[in-house]
Amino acid sequence: MLPTSSVGRKLMMAATGQMMIIFVLFHAAGNSTIYFDKLNAYAAGLHAFPFLVWAVRLVMLVAVTFHIYYAIRLKLENNAARPEPYQKKKEIESTFAGRNMVWTGAIIGTFLVYHLLHFTLQVIDPATAARAHLDSAGRPDVFLMVARSFQKAGIVAGYLFAVTALWLHLTHGIQSSFQTFGLNGDRSFPLVRGGGSVAALGLLAAYAAIPAVIFVGLLLR
Template identity: 35%
Template sequence: MRARPATPVSGTWPLPPGKPYNIAPCGNHCRVLYWKFEPFSPALCTPGYGCHETTPAKPIRYRQDHRMSALAINPIHRAVRFYEAPIGKKAVMAITGLILFGYVVGHLLGNLQIYSADHDQINRYAAFLHNPANAVPLWAIRAFLFLAVVLHVTASIQLWLQNRIARPIAYVRKNDVPASYAARTMLWSGPIVGAFIVFHVLHLTVGAVLPLQDVNGSPITPDVYHNVIAGFQNPWVSGFYILAMILLCMHLYHGLWSMFQSMGIDHPRYTPLLKKGAAIAAILIAIGNCSIPIAVMAGLLTL
């Protein structure tokens, strides 16, 4: 493959900075497409042919196209390149957020069994989950949820840092783009909800925080119903639980409708409906979760 001949003229060639001219043996300057061909063979200076034409080696452009075509069919490379873009991180946050939302709904439905007239109903539900026969699928689900949490948090932090690097100086006018209170509190509501999840697991699941004790000070391991009622009789625990559920409500509201926006579903006709649907879902989840400690503090649920 040969470079297209170019008529030599006097003056400065529009070559990239730092790229010298190719000097033919005759001393004339030859125009060389350095950004397309590399390396170059010595310029030919055939009498009557024109010394401004060169015989390049294998063009880089062809090699780059060939390499890019090979990388284009690599799914891992394409996934990494997609994740490096902001839309890729938003997609990861949307998918993992949807997974965690499904878990929140399922967890709420299981906890609402505490209102059953049969107090052993929630105990049987907990016994079913912790049955040794269900150990493998249970831990598989836990590992899957843990991975979703890690990806969700990692993508959110990287996206925040990427935005800060792209715009290190804040805008002079902050009211140009209106944002809801839930959107402005996403940065710190997420860590608080995460801290609550750790406390919630250590308190009601593991029993390592505020364990129940008998009159002699010895630890006891009551059933799930007893554990929930006794745990929420502490006003500090109930208050922290309610506060975390309110923050979770705002986090879910903004996350649910922005998830559709990240996926390209953004239309003046549908966006208000998505916001209303996200608000209804978030409020229902908050009411369902907050009703348990409120019922315990009000004496509606007793031992």
């Protein structure tokens, strides 16, 4: 049953947000295997369990759908309930990341579609698709696909723009989700805010580093 109260909707959005944060953390860890020339082995290992891969994809699709739905609904409810003076006061007190959650979310959503078309479905540039090239072990050459893609300035710029939006979204989203679950006391909130900022910055570094180091020629075979 879907939540009918504003509090329930906030809890649902926070829960789905944290599910996506966990996925983003694991995805970053998996991507890091590229530094040790283990990306092809990692990808092949994942796809040795197609049921698990598709189960995770389905869960994340549901989480993303609910997250977007409740984000839009809560935004509309808040706009309808707030008088203009409160809105102006709130804008002064809030952060840039908090004020632009809708926009950074839209950027992330658009990028996610592109990312799936690029590296999952591999239809953006079929000539560099992993399934079109095998490595020495006979596995789809994911490393080659990633390396060739990130040698193109436009693709790198797009990815860096998207992960910057992700950083801003997480800077506010992590602390906001924990606040929703009650960690908003005088002692706990500074820790949540600081921890959320550090985690968001760490993920920015993790996701931005790969296209950057490949583009400047520091990570090539």
